[in-house]
Amino acid sequence: MRLFRTLGLAATLAAAFLGLTGAAASAQEKPGQGPLKIEITQGVIEPIPFAMPSFIAENGAAQDYAGQITRVISADLTGTGLFREIPASAYISRVTSFDAPVQYSDWKAINAQALVTGAVTVQGNQIVVKFRLYDVFSGQPLGQGLQFAGSTGTWRRMAHKVADAVYSRVTGEGGYFDSRVVFVSESGPRSDRKKRLAIMDYDGANLQYLTPANTIVLAPRFSPDGRRVLYTSYASGEPRIYVMNLATGQSQVLDDQQGTMTFAPRFSPDGNTVVFSLERGGNTDLYALNLNSGQRTQLTNTPSIDTGPSYSPDGRQIVFESDRSGTQQVYIMPATGGPATRISFGAGRYSTPVWSPRGDLIAFTKQNEGRFHIGVMRTDGSDERLLTASYLDEGPTWAPNGRVLMFTRETAGENGAPSVYSVDISGRNLKKVPTPGDASDPSWGPLLP
Amino acid sequence: MKRQITTALLLVAALGLAACNNPDRYKNGMGPGGANGMNGMNGANGISSAALGDVNNPHSVAFFNQRVGDTVHFNEDQSTLTPEAQQILAAQAQWLKENSDFGIIVEGHADERGTREYNLALGARRASAVQEFLNAHGIPAARMKTISYGKERPIALCAEERCYAQNRRAVTVLSNGGNS
Incomplete structure (x- = not known):
């Protein structure tokens, strides 16, 4: 934050980046200006031009890694839609040594606002990646140089870490590139889909x-x-929630009562409790299971379908969907159960609410007039913004920094198939996330340590 | 096309017979059009394709599936039984009373115009509505199980109401041996 207040580059970028919350913040500061205007269409944001000469291979073994790492960092940054890379053919300066002084005027001349330099060393199966970021127009480094060391097998993660550091310093926001996504990989005809759990890096x-x-x-x-x-798996014959330990690959059933179906699980922020839906005799209510004590608490008790629960980041509240009013709508209640407050009041049906990791927004699926949308609203239901529209969009999941959502988009008809898409909370930068086959139900994991 | 679907359903029903310990008859990929899957089966589930029987034999599974009707349909986002559904279910109840060797698994399904988890719950509601109706018409609860597939197993794939309507269904699948 300190950096982005004092440096010209960062201030520009932050203003460009903030979109929704930036505008909202200024609206709050000037209450006379009226309510925030909701803009669904893509705003015009000029991406920040940056230069990033291929990272220097400091020894022969580093040659291939250096080029690949540079490409991954570039893909991370440009993939946000907030950065534009200046092609190397335009460069005036050559960067031949990581520690040589930067010729700011050469980078200024080609309109690079940011410059990233880096170097890679490989010894055996160990790799060291270091980088520096420069604010070209103020003529000084943006933060300290950083170095990452580990096994060569982690080279992509190191590239993501560099990109996260660059993104974070320039925007003042946390990064999200060094993260993974768990999802359902699908194959086969629509009437008989094969579905497997799969995990991948955020970029596929x-x-x-x-x-x-x-x-x-x-x-x-x-x-x-x-x-x-x-x-949720049908492995036992009936839908049941399982919890898998990723290190061992072992799964165990969470709650196994005869004559019930369990689904729609989500962890509490401390990881100790799972909130989920349990169906019995056709009725679906929400329950919480403490994983340490095994104690199960019923949170709702209505004749309606209560599902899609998600904790607030402080763990004190749960947002969920219920059709208790007659159609699916979004409600918030205390994490221990109790009175629920409806927060969605627009036209159509609202479902799959997910609380932002920043706590400020709730992402949801909305169905209206035959279309499906991914949207966000404030936690009191105000300032609803629809970010997407298609035949079938559903199930948003937040990036670790609360700025980007992934979701499932399925196309229509006999050959219809699902894919994972991502979109900024500003509604910009909608794109398909590369997966080897059809994919659905993404869940975006935390930033890796 | 219609005939193909019917054939596939019958095949599935036959496969379902053998899987009485496991309500998920789609397990191991035995879904509609799963003939290849059947060829690939190792027989661990003891599949018996003869169990369908002759459709003209009123005690056969085929008779139940085709003549009585194993499927009822629902209106959009509803689990209320329509008069037509009640008529079919009354006939199912009658048949089940006369053929007390069979247990049933009621499958609830939803169309694709809803979110995944809500549709699981909606499928469960539909299956439960059928189960309650049959129970009220004299079929003991011990003979029945329910399972929801939500929108995971559509039988009609077009992006039109006529297909959605076919997918909003509850299917009564017979299983051998009463209390499965």
């Missing part, structure tokens, strides 16, 4: 399957520490 790399394809699995959800995954 390093895919691994977590379950075999011989049963239906649905809606995985990361634990806050990224080490466990909750999901």
Whole structure:
């Protein structure tokens, strides 16, 4: 924060980046200006031009890694839609040594506002990646240089860490590139889909399957520490919630009562409790299970469908959907149960609410007039913004920094298929997340340590 | 096309027979159009395709599925039984009373025009509505199980109301041996 107040580059970027909350903050500061105008269409944001010469290979073994790492950092930054890379063909200066002084005027001349330099060393299976970030127009480094060391197998993570540091210094926000997504990998005809749990880096790399394809699995959800995954599976014949330990790959059933179906699980922020839906005799209520004590608490008791629960970041409240009013709407109640307050009042049906990790917004699915939308609203239901529209969009999940959402988009008809998409909370930068096949139900994990 | 679907359903129903310990008849990929899956089966579930029987035999599974009707449909986002559904279910109840060797698994399904988890709950509501109706018409609860597939197993795939309407269904799947 200190950096972005004092440095010209960061201030510009932060203003460009903030979009929703920036505008909201200024509206709050000037109450005379009236309510925040909701803008669904893509605003015009000029991406920040930056230069990033290919990282220097400081020895022969580092040659291939240096080029690949540079490309991953570039893809991370430009993929946000907030940065534009100046092609190397435009460069005036050559960067031949990581420690050589930067010729700011050469970078200024090609209109680079930021410059990233880096170097890679590989010894055996150990790799060291270091980088520096410069604010070209103020003519000084933006933060300290940083160095990451580890095994060569983690080179992509190191690239993501560099990109996270650059993104974070320039925007004043936390990063999200060094993170993973657990999702459902799908194949086969629509009437008989094969569904497997899978995990990948946020950009689709390093895919691994977590379950075999011989049963239906649905809606995985990361634990806050990224080490466990909750999901719903028909493995026993009846839909049940399981919790998988990612280190061992072992799953165990969460709650196994005859004649019930359990689904829609989510961890509490401390990882000690799971809130979920339990159906009995056709009626679905919310329950919380303390994983340490095994104590199960019923949170709602209505003849309606209560599902899609998600904790507030402080763990004190739960947002969920219920059709107690006749159609699906979003409600908030204390995490211990009790009176629920409806917060969605627009046209259509609201579902799958998810509380932002920053605490400020709730993302949801909205169905209205035959279309599905991903949207965000404040926690009191105000300032609803629809970010997407399609035949079928559903199930948003937050990036660790609360600035980007992933969700499932499914196309229509016999050959219809689901894909994972991402979109900024400003509604900009809608794009498909690369997956090897069809994919649904993403859950975005935490920023890795 | 209609005939193909019917055939596939019958095949599935036959497969479902063998899986009485496991309400998920789609397990191991035995869904509609799952003939290949059947060829790939190792027989661990003891599949018996003869169990369908002759559709003209009023005690056969085929008779139940086709003549009595194993499927009822629902209006959008509803689990209320329509008069037509009640008529079919009354006939199912009658048949089940006369053929007390069979247990049933009632499957609830939803169309794709809803979110995944809500549709699971909606499918459960539909299955439960059928179960309650049959129970009220003399079928002991011990003979029945329910399972919801939400929107995971559509049988009609077009993006039109006529397909959505087919998918909003509850299917009564017979299983051998009463209390499965």
